[in-house]
Amino acid sequence: MSITPHQLDLYTSQVVDMYRALEIDIFKQIARRLKASGNATLLEWQIETLAQLNMINNNIIKELSIVSGRSSEEIKRIVSDAGYSAIKDVDSHLKKVFDPKPLPNDLDVILSAHVGQVFLELDNLVNQTLITTNYGTSLVAQMYQRIINETTAKVISGVKTLDKALEETILRWVNKGIDSGFVDKGGHTWSLERYVDTVIRSTVNNTYNELSTSRMGEYDVYTVLMTSIYDAAPRCAGCQGLVLDMRPFGKNESGYPSIYEFGYGKPGGTLGINCRHRIIPFVPGVNTNNQPVYDTEDMDERYKYRQMQRTLERRIRATKKNIIITQELGSDKLDHFKRLLSSQQAQMRDLLNESNASHLKRNYKREKVVTPKELLTKNKS
Structure with missing residues (x-):
């Protein structure tokens, strides 16, 4: 798989x-x-x-x-x-x-x-x-x-x-x-x-x-099916769900678009850094394109909400780090950061309760700050 x-x-x-x-x-x-x-x-x-x-x-x-x-x-x-x-x-x-x-x-x-x-x-x-x-x-x-x-x-x-x-x-x-x-x-x-x-x-x-x-x-198979994601990033929205040829321009003899048309091989292109898509071997005349088609506006909206969740996750982690350091310093700002954390966690709950965020789930691991002793000194399982 x-x-x-x-x-x-x-x-x-x-x-x-x-x-x-x-x-x-x-x-x-x-x-x-x-x-x-x-x-x-x-x-x-x-x-x-x-x-x-x-x-x-x-x-x-x-x-x-x-x-x-x-x-x-x-x-x-x-x-x-x-x-x-x-x-x-x-x-x-x-x-x-x-x-x-x-x-x-x-x-x-x-x-x-x-x-x-x-x-x-x-x-x-x-x-x-x-x-x-x-x-x-x-x-x-x-x-x-x-x-x-x-x-x-x-x-x-x-x-x-x-x-x-x-x-x-x-x-x-x-x-x-x-x-x-x-x-x-x-x-x-x-x-x-x-x-x-x-x-x-x-x-x-x-x-x-x-x-x-x-x-x-x-x-001797050079054609692939690009998977579809319901909240795809804009850079991949144009090629997801399509049959593509993995060969460069001029060598894609299959009649399908070359994957290089969509920035393949570049960090900011399809299958580049942080891309969540996958390619599936596709034999023309044998395999069927079974990838779902998503409305572009809906997909863009879902992507926007996914990015909002990621932003909140980063803020929550940052606040948790501030709590750790203010505790170490004995700072009177500790209560401020604890209140800020509660507020950010409430924002996360509110965001995920919105109708446009129904595709998202709370990911507590992304919000967690791993403490040094917890990770660095534990025995291998």
Whole structure:
């Protein structure tokens, strides 16, 4: 059976949750180290907190090694699952037309290459830049120092007390998230969470689609049926439910449109980043297009509501992170964030009760903030 959007979410969440938990723990450690003690002067606070930078770096190196090891095991598993599922799905769809073929001899080599690419990207743009053994050069060390400098500037200006300036500065960084070190073509630096999620999601998608296409080629089948989704993104609305040719322009001899007309192969095209569609092998004259057709306006409206739900989920997670950090700081803003969380959860209930949101369900896992100890220290099941 094809990898569904829900299955893809489950695949990615296993790894992303590990890095989310690491991020929360980094901010908790920073808050704990920077929290002013007693009647310390600004200068005494600066000296004391800067002296603890190396300790934070060492603690996080230990936790990152746990995350890296456990995420590596999970990545190998999900990429392997995606690859073998692709082969089985193609064989299942074509078994009434063709005799079954043996598994490709190089399947494990192909899967290892996909896994290796993920490891390389995560290691280069997360693990190596997030924490380094060179004192003060890692992203976390730089962020720690910038929080100290920004807090100091606010206190010197006379606008804030040390406690209030620190609280405001740390919460701003918590809401911004830790940088991954990756900068896109638009000049935007991606957060750790966004980068890891995109890398894992893209790898699973690419593995499944590439092996599906390759397997169909072994049967000399190049036409596919694009699945239909009732709340499809605009980029895929024009090609869902259609029979498409997987070959490039000029080589699509089947008479069906080339999938490349819809941006296939590009991050923002069909089957690109965050695309929830799947391709099904289609033999003209044998198979039937059984995909449902959805009204465009209804589909756009459902997509809009789905995006509204995702936005609320992100806000709820952000507020929960603020609650964790204000608890660590002993801040009087804790009650404010608890009230805000209750309000956001009520907004979610109201949204899902609207008639136009009948296709949506509450997904508490998307709203959850995984705590470090819960995830990083639990035994493998």
